[in-house]
Amino acid sequence: MAADESWQIVLVDLPGVQRPRDSLTKRMQRRVEHELADADAVRTEVEMLWQFHTRRLHPRTPPEHLTDRVAFSQRPPLRVVQCCACGLVYRNPRERAHELVGAYEGEAPADDVLASLFETQLGSYRAQARRLYDVLGRGGAGIEVGSYVGGFLAAARELRLDVEGLDVNETASVFARRKGFRVTIGDLESWNEKRSFDAVAIWNCFDQLPDPRRAVIIARGLLRPGGVLAIRVPNGGFYAALRQRLSGTTAPVATAILAHNNLLGFPYRHGFTMGALTRLLETLGFEIVSTYGDTLVPIADRWTRRWAAVEERAVKGVLKAVAKVGGAQRAPWFEMYAVKAADANGVTGVHGGIG
Numbered sequence: 358m359a360a361d362e363s364w365q366i367v368l369v370d371l372p373g374v375q376r377p378r379d380s381l382t383k384r385m386q387r388r389v390e391h392e393l394a395d396a397d398a399v400r401t402e403v404e405m406l407w408q409f410h411t412r413r414l415h416p417r418t419p420p421e422h423l424t425d426r427v428a429f430s431q432r433p434p435l436r437v438v439q440c441c442a443c444g445l446v447y448r449n450p451r452e453r454a455h456e457l458v459g460a461y462e463g464e465a466p467a468d469d470v471l472a473s474l475f476e477t478q479l480g481s482y483r484a485q486a487r488r489l490y491d492v493l494g495r496g497g498a499g500i501e502v503g504s505y506v507g508g509f510l511a512a513a514r515e516l517r518l519d520v521e522g523l524d525v526n527e528t529a530s531v532f533a534r535r536k537g538f539r540v541t542i543g544d545l546e547s548w549n550e551k552r553s554f555d556a557v558a559i560w561n562c563f564d565q566l567p568d569p570r571r572a573v574i575i576a577r578g579l580l581r582p583g584g585v586l587a588i589r590v591p592n593g594g595f596y597a598a599l600r601q602r603l604s605g606t607t608a609p610v611a612t613a614i615l616a617h618n619n620l621l622g623f624p625y626r627h628g629f630t631m632g633a634l635t636r637l638l639e640t641l642g643f644e645i646v647s648t649y650g651d652t653l654v655p656i657a658d659r660w661t662r663r664w665a666a667v668e669e670r671a672v673k674g675v676l677k678a679v680a681k682v683g684g685a686q687r688a689p690w691f692e693m694y695a696v697k698a699a700d701a702n703g704v705t706g707v708h709g710g711i712g
């Protein structure tokens with residue numbers, strides 16, 4: 358959206374409400390967003406992803422181990438667009454909020470799937486816990502939104518960060534509780550919590566939340582002044598740039614990079630760019646203190662063919678090196694650490710498209 362001191366346009370986009378299909382609305386929409394992938398292009402990407410992963414998995418891989426690799430919790434988007442002003446990538450039309458939450462709540466993965474996920478991701482979570490600890494500069498009490506099997510809760514505990522979980526998925530939350538963690542089953546919107554925390558971490562679901570803006574406002578309310586909000590998201594700018602290379606000679610490399618980072622087919626509601634997330638957090642009373650460019654956590658497990666696991670490590674190793682030199686905006690995923698500013702400014706509307 359375009360905005361300066363003298364004027365401002367706010368585009369209100371209510372989830373689930375269809376815009377009229379008249380030519381004026383179409384012309385206005387074209388000015389604020391451009392199409393990255395239409396329905397056919399999205400379908401092609403999802404097929405490419407399917408081929409990519411089936412080639413890399415043992416033929417006898419049980420279907421439940423395919424979850425989040427080729428069988429997404431969410432239906433693929435009909436159309437993916439990008440905001441012309443801030444670069445935010447999002448689905449248009451959007452899903453209704455209750456459809457989204459429903460998809461996650463209902464899943465009941467088997468215990469061995471959850472245990473395998475916990476083990477595979479622990480190393481990455483240790484690095485994330487370390488980064489959060491460094492920004493915070495001390496131990497403290499925190500909450501992780503989207504704690505799932507509790508991998509981050511375990512990593513945080515090793516650093517004397519006392520983090521509890523909040524997750525809509527009952528099966529995963531019960532699994533985490535059995536490991537000795539305090540986990541509330543529910544979402545940020547309905548969590549009526551009066552305590553305040555030193556840290557709020559949203560590592561896994563910020564891009565999937567029905568209303569990320571509202572989530573930041575709630576997170577702010579949960580933080581003490583000086584408290585840290587840590588967010589990890591897929592990089593919408595990275596996806597937008599690389600998907601243009603999905604044909605021709607660059608196709609195999611671009612496919613591998615996007616697929617190993619779970620960006621092919623864009624299975625997210627929002628793909629924030631660094632600029633879009635910075636703007637959202639600053640508008641809502643945060644000061645950005647640190648960003649970190651990263652790849653998707655490792656996904657190879659015992660069902661992955663050996664060469665494919667080597668390939669995954671190589672691709673992610675190169676991408677991490679590129680991010681280290683070129684900055685987080687060059688990475689497929691990035692983390693942003695923001696401190697709650699002491700003065701509570703009035704919250705103004707920016708990018709009405711979010712939420």
Ligand SMILES: [Zn+2]
Nearest residue numbers: 358440442443
């Ligand atoms: Zn925008």
